[in-house]
Amino acid sequence: MKKSTVSKNVIMRMPRYLQNLSRLYREGVTRISSSELGKRMGLTPSQIRQDFSCFGGFGQQGYGYNVESLRMEIASILGVYEGYSAILVGVGRIGQSLLEFFDFEHFGYKLRAAFDVRQELIGETLRGVPVLDFKELPEFVRANDIDVAVLTTSCDEASGVADALMESGIRGIWNFTECEVNPGDTGIVVENIHLPDSLLRLGYSVREAGAAREENGANPGSDSEHA
Amino acid sequence: MKKSTVSKNVIMRMPRYLQNLSRLYREGVTRISSSELGKRMGLTPSQIRQDFSCFGGFGQQGYGYNVESLRMEIASILGVYEGYSAILVGVGRIGQSLLEFFDFEHFGYKLRAAFDVRQELIGETLRGVPVLDFKELPEFVRANDIDVAVLTTSCDEASGVADALMESGIRGIWNFTECEVNPGDTGIVVENIHLPDSLLRLGYSVREAGAAREENGANPGSDSEHA
Numbered sequence: 001m002k003k004s005t006v007s008k009n010v011i012m013r014m015p016r017y018l019q020n021l022s023r024l025y026r027e028g029v030t031r032i033s034s035s036e037l038g039k040r041m042g043l044t045p046s047q048i049r050q051d052f053s054c055f056g057g058f059g060q061q062g063y064g065y066n067v068e069s070l071r072m073e074i075a076s077i078l079g080v081y082e083g084y085s086a087i088l089v090g091v092g093r094i095g096q097s098l099l100e101f102f103d104f105e106h107f108g109y110k111l112r113a114a115f116d117v118r119q120e121l122i123g124e125t126l127r128g129v130p131v132l133d134f135k136e137l138p139e140f141v142r143a144n145d146i147d148v149a150v151l152t153t154s155c156d157e158a159s160g161v162a163d164a165l166m167e168s169g170i171r172g173i174w175n176f177t178e179c180e181v182n183p184g185d186t187g188i189v190v191e192n193i194h195l196p197d198s199l200l201r202l203g204y205s206v207r208e209a210g211a212a213r214e215e216n217g218a219n220p221g222s223d224s225e226h227a
Numbered sequence: 228m229k230k231s232t233v234s235k236n237v238i239m240r241m242p243r244y245l246q247n248l249s250r251l252y253r254e255g256v257t258r259i260s261s262s263e264l265g266k267r268m269g270l271t272p273s274q275i276r277q278d279f280s281c282f283g284g285f286g287q288q289g290y291g292y293n294v295e296s297l298r299m300e301i302a303s304i305l306g307v308y309e310g311y312s313a314i315l316v317g318v319g320r321i322g323q324s325l326l327e328f329f330d331f332e333h334f335g336y337k338l339r340a341a342f343d344v345r346q347e348l349i350g351e352t353l354r355g356v357p358v359l360d361f362k363e364l365p366e367f368v369r370a371n372d373i374d375v376a377v378l379t380t381s382c383d384e385a386s387g388v389a390d391a392l393m394e395s396g397i398r399g400i401w402n403f404t405e406c407e408v409n410p411g412d413t414g415i416v417v418e419n420i421h422l423p424d425s426l427l428r429l430g431y432s433v434r435e436a437g438a439a440r441e442e443n444g445a446n447p448g449s450d451s452e453h454a
Contacts (some may be wrong), residue, residue, distance in 0.1 A: 011431060015424035019405050023382070040245035042409060061372055079430030107426050145434060151449035155250070172433040174426060178246055182269060189436055191429035193422065197242035199334050199401060203306030204238060206374060206399040 006054045013051055014078055016041060021071035033064040054112040085146050086174075089161055090153030091131055094176050098152060099126045112144055115213035134161075141168040148172040156178040233281045240278055241305055243268060248298035260291040307335035312373050313401075316388055317380030318343040318358055320401050325379060326353045339371055361388075368395040375399040382406040 020041055024032060033044035041048075049144075055077060075081065086109045088095055095114065102110045115134045116122060124131045132140065135206050140146070149165045151158060160176040165173060165188075172189040175181045181190045247268055251259060260274035260320075267314050282304060302308065311336060313336045315322055322341065331338045342361045343349060351358045359367065367373070376392045385404040390401060392415075392426075399416040402408045408417045 011428060012424075014431065015427040016407075019421075019423065020407075023406075041407060078427040079432065079434040080427070082430065082434060084430060084433070093328035097328050100321035101324055102422060104426075107423055108430065131228065148429065171436065174429050176394070179250075180243075180247075180268060187430040187436055187440065189429060191395050191425050191432065193420070193425050194242065194246075195329060195420065196241075196246065196334055198418050198420050199331075199336070200242040200245065200305040200307070201238060202375065202399050202416060203311060203335065204241065204304065204311065204402050205416040205418065206311070207306040207309060209398065209414055213414065218294065 005189075010051050010054050011222060013043075014074055017051070018071065018074045018078060021067055023076065024067050025071055029067050031064045032067055037065070075108075082108060082147075083110070084108060084148055085110045085112050085142065085144060086148040086150060087112055087137070087146050088114040088129070088152060089116075089134070089137070089151040089165070090151065090157070090177075091118075091121050091126070092152060092154070095150075095152035096126065098150065098176070099129055109148065111150075113140060115140075136170040137164060141165070141170055146170060148174060150174045150176065151181065152176045237278050237281050240270075241301055244278070245298065245301045245305060245307075248294055248301065251294050252298055256294050258291045259294055264292070291328065302335075309335060309374075310337070311335055311375055312337045312339050312371060313375040313377060314339055314364070314368070314373050315341040315356070315377040315379060316343075316361070316364070317378065317384070317404075318345075318348050318353070319379060319381070322377075322379035325377065325403070327358055336375065338377075339373060340367060340441070342367075365395040366390060367394070368397055373397060375401060377401045377403065378408065379403045 017037075020037065021032075037043075038045045039047050043066040044192060052070075055073075063114065086104060088099065088111060091099075091114050095116075099114065111129050114129050114131045115137050116131055117134045121131045122133045137147075141149075146168075147170070149170050149172075151161065151165070153161050155178045158175070158179040158181060162173060162175075162181040162183075165198050166183065166186050173181055173183075174192070175190055175192045176195075178194065178196065181192075228358075232265040244264075247264065251267075260391045261275040264270075265275050282300070291345060292409075315326065315338060318341050322343075326338075326341065338356050341353065341356050341358045342364050343358055344361045347359045349360050368376075373395075374397070376397050376399075378388065378392070380388050382405045385402070386407060389400060389402075389408040393410065393413050397415065399418070400408055400410075400420045403422075404419055405421065405423065410417050
């Protein structure tokens with residue numbers, strides 16, 4: 001596999017491919033052409049062929065792609081079969097919500113424990129996941145060879161908790177806090193979910209689209225002579 | 228404002244600027260240089276100056292930026308003061324979680340109602356937000372001049388609901404479903420939150436980082452002669 005040549009944009013799209021192929025697979029589709037897949041995903045066929053070529057192709061010219069094998073290949077590239085183990089740190093509202101609605105197992109992650117400092121939460125079990133004392137985290141990570149931490153503390157706590165996580169030997173952090181987590185040169189991977197950023201971008205785009213519409217509306221003349 | 232020249236990457240960073248400036252403001256910081264701000268955010272000073280220049284600058288060479296006015300300027304660009312009104316469609320687990328933990332008001336959005344088809348939910352009030360019958364949606368959107376819909380239905384329902392939303396005159400969709408929402412040429416803005424995609428990218432990067440580490444570890448020779 002040509003690791004170093006895979007661009008960030010291709011990696012951004014890989015999960016989309018996986019999700020769409022999984023859906024096709026559930027729908028009973030066995031083969032799909034790059035143009036059909038492109039139509040579903042709003043991409044051009046050549047874009048799709050180019051993306052897949054980064055990982056050594058997959059398809060046969062003129063025959064389309066085998067949905068199941070392509071799905072499994074991409075899932076494998078994305079580490080779904082790695083058997084990652086995970087913990088969640090910060091059992092506040094976002095943390096509890098994630099425990100409640102997010103299907104970690106479906107994406108290949110085994111959620112082993114959650115951690116918090118609040119005594120009233122420690123000892124609880126939420127959706128089968130035990131809530132442990134944050135003090136026990138380093139030992140737990142080492143003893144259980146934890147790969148990934150879901151960071152759902154407050155912003156103020158994020159940096160200190162991230163430091164503790166990095167020292168404990170974690171390999172990746174899924175950061176839901178509003179604060180930046182800086183992995184420095186630790187080699188630890190940080191993937192951010194900044195919900196407010198997304199909503200703010202939406203607000204920006206809505207405003208811009210409105211401004212563009214107004215400009216176009218006022219285009220032909222200064223008065224409504226065509227009305 | 229030079230709208231059309233603002234790159235997607237700059238827009239991606241604007242909410243990060245806002246969040247960091249808001250934090251500085253809360254910490255009582257009144258002025259900040261591009262190099263200090265850069266250190267906080269993992270960006271170079273010239274990157275920051277370049278980003279801000281897209282919106283006509285803000286700072287004075289050698290004096291740094293006024294935190295409060297910069298914060299308000301960026302908030303304004305991001306539409307925080309537009310007074311957007313929003314609805315949420317699909318009061319399942321993600322929808323309920325969002326109602327529970329996400330502070331829409333803080334980002335300038337007034338959440339007016341939630342919609343679902345399930346009779347047992349209709350008539351409830353969740354965190355002050357009434358759950359209405361999905362049938363009433365088009366009328367409600369028109370009568371209340373709703374700007375944005377938060378889409379938290381299942382994937383299967385997403386496309387039909389999105390069509391209904393677009394017809395009703397909504398301006399933007401915040402899409403939490405796993406399915407693509409295609410706005411076509413409606414001019415409606417779609418901003419996606421695909422949580423699984425983010426987790427899958429994390430898994431990919433963790434695997435890649437591990438492979439890179441192994442390669443480096445096995446670098447000097449085939450045997451552990453330096454051990």
